[in-house]
Amino acid sequence: MAEEETKGSSSPSPPRLSYFEYKRTLKRLERFQNLIAHRGNCAINLQLVPPIEQLLPKIPEQNRHSMIDREIKRLMFVVHHDFSTTNISTTLIYRPVTGVETKYDLVLDYFDLLGSQNIDGHASLMLLLENCIGIFQDRKRKAFSELFNPLTWLALGMRAPISILEKAGLADDNTRSLVVKMYSRIMQTLMFLIIAFLATKLGVSIQWQDIFTKIIKLISAGNR
Secondary structure (H helix, E strand, O other): OEOOOOOOOOOOOOOOOOOHHHHHHHHHHHHHHHHHHHOOHHHHHHHOOOOOOHOOOOOOOHHHHHHHHHHHHHHHHHHHHHHHHOOOEEEEEEEOOOOEEEEEOOOOOHHHHOOOOOOHHHHHHHHHHHHHHHHHHHHHHHHHHHHOOOOHHHHHHHHHEEEEEHOOOOOHHHHHHHHHHHHHHHHHHHHHHHHHHHHHHOOOOHHHHHHHHHHHHHHHHHOO
8 A cells, every 4th residue: 555645734934936936946847747747658648748749859759768767867856856845745655465664755766666566656746746836836926926016126135235145155144144233224324314304394403413423323333
């Protein structure tokens, strides 16, 4: 008897990707699913995927089988990582009537399961891929709506210095802390100026020298 293992609700929150990153992930998952469909050579699945000539253009017919296997092997670890960001487990447990139970990974052990007489690894993997694609389609839709949220662009702009430091390999905890402190000082300075401006509009007398002195002290305190 074979059964799939499901993850609990305590799985860590998935990393938030951009709309374009979700789009690339979906393209990869769909290509992997198409390759698996052609590898299994199931008539029902083949009706739902592009023809092999479109999937592997300019590949001679006699080389397609080996090319499909090669493409699957190249993608399987990346796809397995994609699954790890969802609540979908790729683990399948086979419990024979007599003997020791065995755990398989439907993605990484795909070729090992093809020759099994007791486990339909192909059908199980096709189902999991449908589930995973559905999750990433939903994430992509949400990420697309975020493109029109001004706060998203504001957050990206504020995070730009950290992102640049991360690309350079310099974004340790101390650096992040300094950047956060810098933003905190900038926001406090802006609040001082906004309040002073509104007070001026309301006719309240403002001692600008005192305001600038406080701002300088605030900036100086942030550099310590």
